[in-house]
Amino acid sequence: METGELVTCTYKTGRYIGKLIDPTPAKPTSVVQILAVLRHPVQGDLHQPGQTDVALFQERKALAFNEKANIPDTHLKxxxxxxxxxxxxxxxxxxxxxxxxxxxxxxxxxxxxQALRSLQRDYRLKP
Structure with missing residues (x-):
């Protein structure tokens, strides 16, 4: 893939559309600039999915507009x-x-x- 190409990518448990900023053949990751959200990240502990009895039930925000993320090349399409x-x-x-x-x-x-509703207030999607 080449610089400027549009891609879909997964980051943690979210799925996004982005623009390839820095494809580096020598590295297993590429920098992607986020343009849209396809699937919101799952909440909670990624190492214990579906569990609530964990040390920290984490709120996971979607990557922001124009945020740049290092994405494994295997997660790019x-x-x-x-x-x-x-x-x-x-x-x-x-x-x-x-x-x-x-x-x-x-x-x-x-x-x-509960975590998602808190994030909606952060996103200013709901009062």
């Missing part, structure tokens, strides 16, 4: 299509994540919803 507005994509990703949690009815889903 070419993207062709329109790039949605970042804020609209974030709202949609949060709504999809929230819908899934509301229908899950578990302690993990409840804790994730």
């Amino acid at each position: 070419p993207y062709s299509g329109d790039v949605p507005d970042y804020n609209e994509s974030l709202i949609r990703a949060v709504e999809l994540f929230e819908e899934g949690l509301v229908n899950e009815h578990s302690p993990f889903a409840d804790a994730s919803l």
